[in-house]
Amino acid sequence: MNGVLYGVGLGPGDPELMTLKAYRLISGAEVIAYPTLERGDSFARSIAEDIINEEVEEIAVEVPMSVERGPAQAAYDLGATQIAKRLREGKDVVVLCEGDPFFYGSFMYLFSRLNEEFKCEVVPGVTSVTACAALAARPLTARNEVLTIIPGPIDEAALEVRIAAAEAVAIMKVGRHLPKIRTVLDRLNLTQYAHYVERATLPNQLVLPLSAAPKTAPYFSMILVTKGNDPWL
Amino acid sequence: MNGVLYGVGLGPGDPELMTLKAYRLISGAEVIAYPTLERGDSFARSIAEDIINEEVEEIAVEVPMSVERGPAQAAYDLGATQIAKRLREGKDVVVLCEGDPFFYGSFMYLFSRLNEEFKCEVVPGVTSVTACAALAARPLTARNEVLTIIPGPIDEAALEVRIAAAEAVAIMKVGRHLPKIRTVLDRLNLTQYAHYVERATLPNQLVLPLSAAPKTAPYFSMILVTKGNDPWL
CATH class of the missing domain: 3.40.1010.10 (Tetrapyrrole methylase, N-terminal domain)
Structure with missing residues (x-):
């Protein structure tokens, strides 16, 4: 057998x-x-x-x-x-x-x-998406919100369309795509709602508002965008 | 303290x-x-x-x-x-x-x-989304695919727009919204790619192609739509 x-x-x-x-x-x-x-x-x-x-x-x-x-x-x-x-x-x-x-x-x-x-x-295992939300202390989705999970490598135009249409967003595999993602979020006026997490749950993890994030990111990094006006209150 | x-x-x-x-x-x-x-x-x-x-x-x-x-x-x-x-x-x-x-x-x-x-x-914990994918034996996302997670209760028009624009889809909290979701997936010709899972990982779980799913669904049920032409091969 x-x-x-x-x-x-x-x-x-x-x-x-x-x-x-x-x-x-x-x-x-x-x-x-x-x-x-x-x-x-x-x-x-x-x-x-x-x-x-x-x-x-x-x-x-x-x-x-x-x-x-x-x-x-x-x-x-x-x-x-x-x-x-x-x-x-x-x-x-x-x-x-x-x-x-x-x-x-x-x-x-x-x-x-x-x-x-x-x-x-x-x-199944715990994904980095919910681990990053836990570390950033940002609930991902409440009630009937749609969550869109986007790989950072997609091209800038597609990225912008996806983020603009979304409610809550997790952008995976940020790495060398960080400058492109920053540009798109700035253009959409969403940087204020964005959090950056690298190496989530490892001893050398980093959790910051995107505005305070480093200039370069490792492959294992993520940006969460939760636009919500505390929708869970 | x-x-x-x-x-x-x-x-x-x-x-x-x-x-x-x-x-x-x-x-x-x-x-x-x-x-x-x-x-x-x-x-x-x-x-x-x-x-x-x-x-x-x-x-x-x-x-x-x-x-x-x-x-x-x-x-x-x-x-x-x-x-x-x-x-x-x-x-x-x-x-x-x-x-x-x-x-x-x-x-x-x-x-x-x-x-x-x-x-x-x-x-953080394992979500029902990846648990359902494991049970349905359907990889959720490969490479640079976007995953959209949609609560079933959103209205029919919004549901259709979201699903039509998506690559891979997980529809949560299906419950009494099953007929509406079926209608939308039929209209988009996506029923053939849809899997239905209820009470994932519990002893009374149910895992079926959507076309074979029951007429009524409990709150803890999900529909996965992975359109992919085996994109992971």
Whole structure:
């Protein structure tokens, strides 16, 4: 009998924000897998580090950073092949995913390759969106407000249209797109409602009004725009 | 010295989807608080039930179901007064919140009343949105897709505009708005991409293509629309 593929969300970074289910599956795992950058770093693995047991087999899926899709797709093909081998031996494989596996996560690339042949279970995790709202002390959405989650890399015109039409906004993956996002928010007179959070829930996190944010941002950074006139009162 | 107010997310319903931090704070709490319906039911309390210690003091904030805001606001005023009393005695108060406290949660009504006087910490939780995506086996968003989260109660015209402009969509609080939502999705030719989930992660959950969903839906139900041509491949 084949093993089960688990895609396990680990939350935004603080290990205490993983779920009890993630804790159980990871600490008891026989085989784990995770994406790594070319130097071997894995943010997901670092979140789970303290609970990974010593006998576990680790499959590192080395994903090259590239704007072209081919090299990354080849890496997922290889990773899926390695994972499938263990699943066919009847071993469960636990894939470590930062945040939530199905929310801008790389797990879906493994899932799409393995879901037809194998039983897959996705364990949701805390996303950076609600973690950032908690840190910024800004309720995201009340009552019947619409929340729009926008990746920072989309082009300036599209970004402006999306933000202008939105009620509450979370802009993900800010990184090098910070100047563009600032320009758009300034033009829409929304900077006063914007909060900047980088490396949410990690020891070196930063939480500031956007107007006081640094000039450069890391990939793991977010801007929340909650226009509301204290709509929750 | 005053106690600390904790707003603690419990996730979508399965107690194993609470975070390690929620577990620690709730199991060690001296005072907990939670919203209840008039009959005394509290979904949040039911999720945490097995880890609430026997000596804990419980503050039930009885929120009347009403379309008018006055009666609910009065209930939150009273709850905040009771909680403030304990905080002033130097006791921490842990507020139990289904899902995430700042994501369509009632915690923000207590937070807005207590945040200025007392230290508050919000512990994010797994939202029903990613829990439903996990159950429906539908990745929510890949790469630079925009995700729009829409409350089902908004009026039909607004709903149609929002969905038509969106890439990936999660429609929350479906309940009695199911027929209206079906009509809009049919008109936009999106029913084929829509999945229906009710009572996600609870023993009586239901996960179906929208075309096969029941005629009536409970309040805790969601429709996910992921138009994607397997964009993650």
